[in-house]
Amino acid sequence: MGKATIDYSLYLVTGREFLPPGKDYYESLEESLQGGVTVVQVREKNIDTGKFIEIARRTKEITDKYGVPLLINDRIDVHLAVGSHGIHIGQTDMPLPLARTLLGPDAIIGLSVSTPSEAQLAVQQGADYVGIGPVWATGSKDVSAKVKLAPEGVGRVLEILAGTGVEAVAIGGIHLPNLAQLLHGSISPTSRNHLSGIATISDIVGSPTPKDAAAALRAVVDSFKRARKSLGNPSSVFSLSSPEEPRSAESLIRQVGVLMEVVRKHTPLVHQITNNVVINDSANATLAVGASPIMATNARDVADLSKVIGALLINFGTITDKEGMLVAGRQANVNRKPLVFDPVAVGATAYRREASRELLSHWQPTVIKGNAAEIGALAESNEVLSRGVDSVGSGFTDPAKVVKALAQKRAAVVVLTGVEDYISDGEIVLKASNGHELLGNITGSGCMTGTLVATFCAAARLHYLASKEPFEDLSQLVQGDMLVGALAGVLVMTVAAEVAAARGDVKGPGTFRSALLDELYNLRPEVLAQRANVTVVQV
Numbered sequence: 001m002g003k004a005t006i007d008y009s010l011y012l013v014t015g016r017e018f019l020p021p022g023k024d025y026y027e028s029l030e031e032s033l034q035g036g037v038t039v040v041q042v043r044e045k046n047i048d049t050g051k052f053i054e055i056a057r058r059t060k061e062i063t064d065k066y067g068v069p070l071l072i073n074d075r076i077d078v079h080l081a082v083g084s085h086g087i088h089i090g091q092t093d094m095p096l097p098l099a100r101t102l103l104g105p106d107a108i109i110g111l112s113v114s115t116p117s118e119a120q121l122a123v124q125q126g127a128d129y130v131g132i133g134p135v136w137a138t139g140s141k142d143v144s145a146k147v148k149l150a151p152e153g154v155g156r157v158l159e160i161l162a163g164t165g166v167e168a169v170a171i172g173g174i175h176l177p178n179l180a181q182l183l184h185g186s187i188s189p190t191s192r193n194h195l196s197g198i199a200t201i202s203d204i205v206g207s208p209t210p211k212d213a214a215a216a217l218r219a220v221v222d223s224f225k226r227a228r229k230s231l232g233n234p235s236s237v238f239s240l241s242s243p244e245e246p247r248s249a250e251s252l253i254r255q256v257g258v259l260m261e262v263v264r265k266h267t268p269l270v271h272q273i274t275n276n277v278v279i280n281d282s283a284n285a286t287l288a289v290g291a292s293p294i295m296a297t298n299a300r301d302v303a304d305l306s307k308v309i310g311a312l313l314i315n316f317g318t319i320t321d322k323e324g325m326l327v328a329g330r331q332a333n334v335n336r337k338p339l340v341f342d343p344v345a346v347g348a349t350a351y352r353r354e355a356s357r358e359l360l361s362h363w364q365p366t367v368i369k370g371n372a373a374e375i376g377a378l379a380e381s382n383e384v385l386s387r388g389v390d391s392v393g394s395g396f397t398d399p400a401k402v403v404k405a406l407a408q409k410r411a412a413v414v415v416l417t418g419v420e421d422y423i424s425d426g427e428i429v430l431k432a433s434n435g436h437e438l439l440g441n442i443t444g445s446g447c448m449t450g451t452l453v454a455t456f457c458a459a460a461r462l463h464y465l466a467s468k469e470p471f472e473d474l475s476q477l478v479q480g481d482m483l484v485g486a487l488a489g490v491l492v493m494t495v496a497a498e499v500a501a502a503r504g505d506v507k508g509p510g511t512f513r514s515a516l517l518d519e520l521y522n523l524r525p526e527v528l529a530q531r532a533n534v535t536v537v538q539v
């Protein structure tokens with residue numbers, strides 16, 4: 001019959017034990033197919049062969065009715081007995097070459113992989129597709145001994161598969177609220193390969209309304225795939241929001257001016273979970289540029305807030321409320337609000353490294369902002385070390401390359417602060433050379449920059465939504481040009497600092513600190529445009 005062509009967009013793995021009480025398996029299956037499931041795998045772990053064959057046979061009658069391919073978990077005999085399209089096997093099941101010999105070239109054979117080397121072998125051995133996982137913890141299978149890949153780990157596997165023709169679905173703990181994070185965060189850093197779809201048990205099987213559950217997941221996956229296809233293969237995840245103008249330094253500076261006006265006109269609410277040292281200065285900086293700060297940290301508070309805020313800043317300088325950070329960030333993704341992550345001193349302790357890993361596997365940041373030591377730690381470079389919250393040494397040999405690579409790896413805009421600031425969305429790199437050395441003499445100036453980046457990312461989103469038909473990409477985590485938002489935060493802070501430092505009444509850090517607040521308040525787009533020193537760096 002020839003090999004089936006499979007659309008892997010929404011892959012249902014069955015699990016009768018997860019059905020809601022009273023829900024019939026076949027009824028649930030049929031509803032999920034009506035909702036848009038594109039491929040089904042019958043997975044039965046503790047069942048007699050006769051019963052397995054019976055379930056697979058009846059399942060096939062239903063999948064055939066909807067023209068959806070059927071695969072069988074592990075069991076070649078059941079596959080042969082019911083004439084399904086193929087099998088899915090794991091690393092400890094029958095070896096793939098042997099399964100291929102037994103089944104012939106036309107059978108679909110999928111293999112579970114967790115690492116790039118397993119993916120490499122899957123390609124060599126002729127797998128048709130791979131199931132990459134577990135992405136997150138799940139109640140549907142005991143994966144306690146397995147590394148949870150998170151979107152970034154899925155991306156590392158996708159890198160290996162690029163150009164091989166082997167398709168990939170991710171599996172494990174995938175639900176509607178983390179789906180967009182997974183799809184975007186797993187785009188592979190260099191080749192920009194992406195998932196063909198997602199596999200799930202409980203999100204569909206556990207639902208009392210599987211048709212709706214499947215339709216909701218399918219809409220996000222379809223939307224993501226459509227957007228990736230229509231854009232070719234852009235290296236910036238934010239290119240999905242198609243920049244308004246060519247990205248020259250002049251046009252970007254002009255757009256920063258527009259965002260300054262947007263903030264003053266719309267006063268976005270900027271939710272900040274930040275450290276004890278800078279709460280007051282950050283709130284005042286937000287007010288000074290015309291936005292409104294809210295500094296809630298409690299997990300019970302932050303979910304409701306997410307619907308009304310313009311953007312979220314998560315600065316983990318004193319990591320007092322990690323639960324609040326986890327919930328707020330996830331909600332920002334769900335509500336498609338910009339999320340700025342400031343991983344203060346992330347390289348300084350094992351606890352911080354672990355906390356950052358946990359946060360970044362739980363949500364997808366829009367912007368990551370840090371000094372050289374922090375960016376170095378996230379980029380896994382040991383070129384720059386930290387001493388407490390500060391960087392030591394003279395910085396990266398090639399900072400532009402580091403920010404661009406990290407932006408690609410993390411599918412986020414990356415801002416590296418220092419004497420010169422570097423900003424990249426993974427496509428272009430900007431160098432901004434404003435600021436004043438007095439910024440280094442007041443505590444929290446880096447944190448305030450993070451605050452302003454969040455503020456202007458909120459403005460970038462508002463500007464986008466007001467100026468165009470919002471594009472219908474349900475999988476897109478944010479709408480608007482976040483590169484411009486990040487640049488605006490950096491420029492407003494550093495240009496205001498220059499103006500403040502030049503004032504006759506500024507005698508040192510104390511007077512500078514108050515003058516800075518005044519100049520943030522007084523700064524106008526024309527002055528910013530005159531002083532902004534931005535260049536596009538070729539990498």
Ligand SMILES: Cc1ncc(COP(=O)(O)OP(=O)(O)O)c(N)n1
Nearest residue numbers: 013088089090091112131132171199
């Ligand atoms: C699509 C998909 N991906 C991964 C798995 C897991 O398969 P395996 O590793 O063989 O584990 P069990 O399913 O047998 O517990 C899968 N079933 N489907």
Ligand SMILES: Cc1ncsc1CCOP(=O)(O)O
Nearest residue numbers: 134138140172173200201202
């Ligand atoms: C079979 C399997 N393999 C890796 S995780 C997993 C379970 C996926 O179930 P859920 O979608 O409910 O997390």
